Amino acid sequence: MSITKAEIFEKLSTLIEYESTDITHTVPNLVKLEYSQEDQSFQVTSLTNGSARFYYDTKSASEAIYTILTTLEENV
Numbered sequence: 001m002s003i004t005k006a007e008i009f010e011k012l013s014t015l016i017e018y019e020s021t022d023i024t025h026t027v028p029n030l031v032k033l034e035y036s037q038e039d040q041s042f043q044v045t046s047l048t049n050g051s052a053r054f055y056y057d058t059k060s061a062s063e064a065i066y067t068i069l070t071t072l073e074e075n076v
Contacts, residue, residue, distance in 0.1 A: 009062040
């Protein structure tokens, strides 16, 4: 899986434009992303270890997802 931080940032920026919607996206066995319109926050969960963190800006959430994905690629 080869994706750049810029591509992740662009995709997350698109998600926050959906009005009155909570969004969940899962990459099976890798990462789960939830966006809460009400809280205007991203929750990023690593499905390999269950750790979850909240991010209140797109850049930080993008970097967290990128880190999870690249760490997993390195271990494959």
